[in-house]
Amino acid sequence: MVSQISKPSIESLHLSSPQELLSTLQQLRQTVESEGKATFDEWNPHIQRTAFIDSALNLAEYLALRRHDLRSLQAALMPWGLSSLGRIEGRVMPNLDAVIATLEVICGSQSDRHCQRPPVEFFFEGDRFLQQHTEELFGESSPHRRVRIMVTLDTEAATNYELVRGFIQRGANCMRINCAHDTPEIWQGAIDNIRRAERETGTPCKIMMDLGGPKIRTGAVFMPHHKKRVFKGDRIVLSRQVPESDSAADPAKSPHVKQFQTSCTIPSILDLLAVDTPVYIDDGKIWTQVVDTQYHIAHEQPGLLLEVTNTSPKGVKLKPEKGMNFPDTVLDLSPLTEQDLTDLDFVAAHADIVGYSFVQRPADIELLQQELAKRCEHRLSPPAIVAKIETAIAVSNLPELIVYAAGKGSFGVMIARGDLAVQIGYQRLTEIQEEMLWICEAAHIPVIWATQVLENLVKDGIPSRGEMSDVAMSERAECVMLNKGPFIAEAIDILDDVLTRMEAHQLKKTPQLRALHSW
Structure with a gap:
């Protein structure tokens, strides 16, 4: 529920004095702190990993902050050079405190609620947590590029070592195996080639194995004798x-x-x-x-x-x-099918990351954690979990999914844009994608940007202009996934180049202001 700050209301702040802005921000900070603590206290029993405690608290405070419409407040701060609330995700309280402290200096305020300017290391702590959690999930980044590249393998990867080696040499940081296809023997062949290429190139590469999940598909099709295609009205x-x-x-x-x-x-x-x-x-x-x-x-x-x-x-x-x-229908299906449980015996023994399809509720996270624990008694730690967000329910439950998963182990989120667009409507996809990026950044959780990235290039060898813009936008995630196709090697080259170029201009939502050499 979106609420408003009262006395003065945020809508009336565009011509406010520094004193009015200071009072409003002090009130906002107090609300965020109390509501954030209440949410965190509800989550705390589910957090076993101490490394995630600060991130969970920041997420709770960010949710409390974003219950308010801050647009007019943001505009009112701009003339004073303080419009930094738009990049507050990873560091909610330090950012608020920094703005308040500066306003107190402007106002000459020495009130009882005097705010100490946060130390510099506090201000950038969120960035450090996100980098730490990303390295836990994907390993260290490439020397020249922050964003990782994930490549979906096809059957040929099991028998063509040079293909796999070439992917890694071109810049792939993670290989994805879709358990909805092929067999454990083929998966093993691909994994052997990945591990061999790691040793020979000296370049680490993570392996993510996607569980198939419940397959809601059409069965056999019967067609009328006189028609071969479906049209509107049929x-x-x-x-x-x-x-x-x-x-x-x-x-x-x-x-x-x-x-x-x-x-x-x-x-x-x-x-x-x-x-x-x-x-x-x-x-x-x-x-x-x-x-x-x-x-x-x-x-x-x-x-x-x-x-x-x-x-x-x-x-x-x-x-x-x-x-x-079925976008308007709540499907009460277990995300782990009998086939998934069978596949999990292999996945738990070989994968660095488990891709979790059709996850919607915190109980779904706990189910996979329990099944992995049964199979990972002899591993130092179970595989990390990546939740594929592909339904409206999963979007609404995203904060709790993060807490239940990252509170126990390494975790990431995949924006599965294909199914998600169908579920929520194509016109809402961009908006929801942005909100998910913000939520994950507030929790310092790495995000995988997935589905149809450079699809024309991967399939036909020539990218579209829209695809290049999409790739440029993907720099705000921590990993970008390419699907399989005959021109996947060329796609890795172009993706690596664009991500490297964009990183010089943009880090998440923050412009880097690199010198412009074109003018």
Whole structure:
């Protein structure tokens, strides 16, 4: 809930005197300190790692601060050269104290609430904590670049050593293995190549293994004889189970089918859907909404009837094994499937980092921590955890997810922009991405910028202009992830170059003011 500071209100501060600004900031500081402490006291029982205590307190104070609309206050401070609240994430109280102390000097104030200017080391302590937590997760940075590069490996990495070695030599700091694909034998081959390349190049490289999580996908697809693509206004029958059949791939073999038909790999989800509920298919390429929850086909169990509300004007092929999203529906699913638990036996023994898909609540974090503890008795410490934030629930629970995870071990956050955009709406993605970056910086937690980074370059060999702007923006994260493709090596080169250049101009939200050589 956003609140306002009273007497004077922040809206009236744009022409305020230094004395009025000082009084407002003193009141704001007192509120932030008391509310932040109350939140921290609730979190404290879940924090076992002493290295995270100061970070958790700063996060609690930042949340207390951001409950207020500070725009007018920020503008009122600008004429006095004090507009530093916009870069307060990593150091809430030292920043407030520094502004208050300066205003006291301007006002000649010697009140009972006199504020001592914080020591310089306090002011930059947040940066030091973030660097420390990032090194715990990803190891030391490259000599010329702060932001790490993560590369998603494909099957070829298991048998092509030179490919893996080339990635590391070009600047990859972390390799990602997606457990939704391939087998433990293939994973082992890729890991052996990574470790060999580390030894031969003398360059460390972390390994992150992503658990597959619950796969909410389309099943077999049946198409009408006369149609091969789905268009706006078409209807799709979503059944609890569609019989597997060769005719699914060839509409000519199923002339009796009158409309598109598919199923959901987790049928219980259908019971949660009501009329007008949105259902997105194939990463949002097909938007639909439920128009009937008891639709019958012959003698089958009733399914859902969906109407396509948006898709490409050229139509989209409805295919099996495509992701399904339910943005307005709370899915009470365990993020650890039976397959994940089996895979975790291998992951716990070989990975430096576990990528956690579909995590939404603090209990999900505790579940993975418990399962890792069972499998890591002989390791000095369990693998670090990276939570993939891909639902609206996960976004709203982000502070608690951070506390429960980082309070016990090394932790990072991945902004999974693909699923997240479908879940919250593309128009909100940039806004939510910014807010997540701020929250994580306040907690001194490293962030992975993921999904479709340099996708055109990776797949086709030529980047788009928009992709280059996206890469420049990604400098504010601690790691940028590239997905697999035939031109991944070229993408590493360009990403390394752009990140290095941007780092000379920008550090998180702070301009570096490097000399301009173009004019």
